[in-house]
Amino acid sequence: MTWITTTAKSLPEAIDLALDNLGVDESEAEIVVVEEPKQGFFGRAKGIAKVEARVKPKQVRNKQDRKRRQNNRPSNKNSGLKPQKGAKSNAPKPASPRKNPKQRQDKPAADRPAPDTPIEEVSDFLKQYMVGLSEAFGIDDNVAVKGDAEAGLTVSLEGQHGLLVGQKGRTLNAIQELVRVSTQRSKPSEYRIYVDVGGYREKRREALSKFALDAAEKAKAEGIEVVLDPMPSADRKVIHDALNDDPEVETRSAGVEPRRKVVVVPVENN
Numbered sequence: 001m002t003w004i005t006t007t008a009k010s011l012p013e014a015i016d017l018a019l020d021n022l023g024v025d026e027s028e029a030e031i032v033v034v035e036e037p038k039q040g041f042f043g044r045a046k047g048i049a050k051v052e053a054r055v056k057p058k059q060v061r062n063k064q065d066r067k068r069r070q071n072n073r074p075s076n077k078n079s080g081l082k083p084q085k086g087a088k089s090n091a092p093k094p095a096s097p098r099k100n101p102k103q104r105q106d107k108p109a110a111d112r113p114a115p116d117t118p119i120e121e122v123s124d125f126l127k128q129y130m131v132g133l134s135e136a137f138g139i140d141d142n143v144a145v146k147g148d149a150e151a152g153l154t155v156s157l158e159g160q161h162g163l164l165v166g167q168k169g170r171t172l173n174a175i176q177e178l179v180r181v182s183t184q185r186s187k188p189s190e191y192r193i194y195v196d197v198g199g200y201r202e203k204r205r206e207a208l209s210k211f212a213l214d215a216a217e218k219a220k221a222e223g224i225e226v227v228l229d230p231m232p233s234a235d236r237k238v239i240h241d242a243l244n245d246d247p248e249v250e251t252r253s254a255g256v257e258p259r260r261k262v263v264v265v266p267v268e269n270n
Contacts, residue, residue: 002054003032003052003053003054004018004021004022004052004053004054005034005050005051005052006018006021006050006051006053007048007049007050007051008048008049008252009037009048009049010037010049011033011036011037011049011051013049013252013253014048014049014050014051015031015051015053016252016253017240017252017253018031018051018052018053019053019233019253020233020236020237020240020253020262021053021237021240021241022053022054022055022233022237023233023234023236023237024055024233025233025257028055028056029053029054029055029056030053030054030055030056031051031052031053032051032052032053033049033050033051034050034051034052035047035048035049035050036049037049055192057190116188116189116190117187117188117189119148119149119153119189119191121187122153122183122187122189122191122193123145123153125183125186125187126145126153126155126179126183126193127143127144127145127155129155129179129182129183130143130155130157130179130195131143133175133179134157134164137161137163137164139157139159139161139163139164141157141158141159141161142157142158142159143155143156143157143158144156144158147191147194149191151192152191152192152193152194153191153192153193153194154193154194154195154196154201155179155193155194155195155196156195156196156197156199157196157197157198158198159197159198160197160198161197161198164197165197165198165200169200169204172195172196172197172200173232173234175195176193176194176195179193179195180193204235204238205238208235208238208239208242209238209241209242211228211239212238212239212242212243212264213242213243215228215264216243216246216248216249216264218264219249219264219265219266220248220249220266223266224266225263225264225265225266226263226264227254227261227262227263228261228262228263228264229261230255230258230259230260230261231260231261231262232258233260236253236260236261236262239251239262239264240262243264247267248266248267249264249265249266249267250264250265250267251263251264251265252265
């Protein structure tokens with residue numbers, strides 16, 4: 001996957017902007033800190049923060065590896081020993097992950113290539129899976145798969161089916177995650193996978209873009225920060241993209257998932 005570069009006044013803001021541009025959560029991304037602001041006089045930050053990020057390649061362990069791990073796993077049943085009640089285990093506890101951004105500075109040995117299934121096989125699997133899923137909902141409609149290795153693959157169902165979309169696309173997003181996981185297990189690859197129903201994604205993108213422009217006009221006219229409603233990372237990316245070319249406003253993300261939101265900030269002209 002292609003690496004992107006983002007800059008901001010602080011390291012957390014640069015990381016948040018990278019995640020929003022990729023449209024994924026932090027657990028799905030690889031982040032490399034290129035540059036951090038330096039401490040200036042009176043505690044003021046000097047310089048900018050710069051990070052590189054990309055979507056994390058999905059690693060799928062094959063069946064033989066899983067069986068080997070299961071066979072090598074020690075079993076209390078076979079040893080004939082039972083842990084005493086209240087006895088403390090001497091097994092070392094796994095270390096809890098640290099959340100220091102500097103921990104992400106090293107590029108992972110992702111340089112271990114993920115299994116790469118031909119795009120034609122992935123497309124066929126997506127179509128068959130979506131056909132089966134729609135039939136389970138009692139829907140008989142055409143299914144199409146479009147896209148390429150660079151842009152990703154979108155499997156779409158024609159017709160307006162509110163049941164599969166849900167409020168603000170929540171059901172559709174859940175279906176998309178289910179399809180992604182199932183596809184990775186059966187046809188592992190690095191292709192981005194999307195699910196659409198009745199052109200909902202494009203309509204949602206257009207509505208969010210208009211909403212973003214309205215928020216920018218309010219921020220500029222009143223000289224205030226406009227805080228939008230919480231939304232998923234894919235929707236936040238649309239907001240950032242819609243206002244990216246407007247020199248009079250900046251956008252940043254605030255809060256924590258699942259209530260993370262975009263803030264539109266007017267730029268002061270000196």
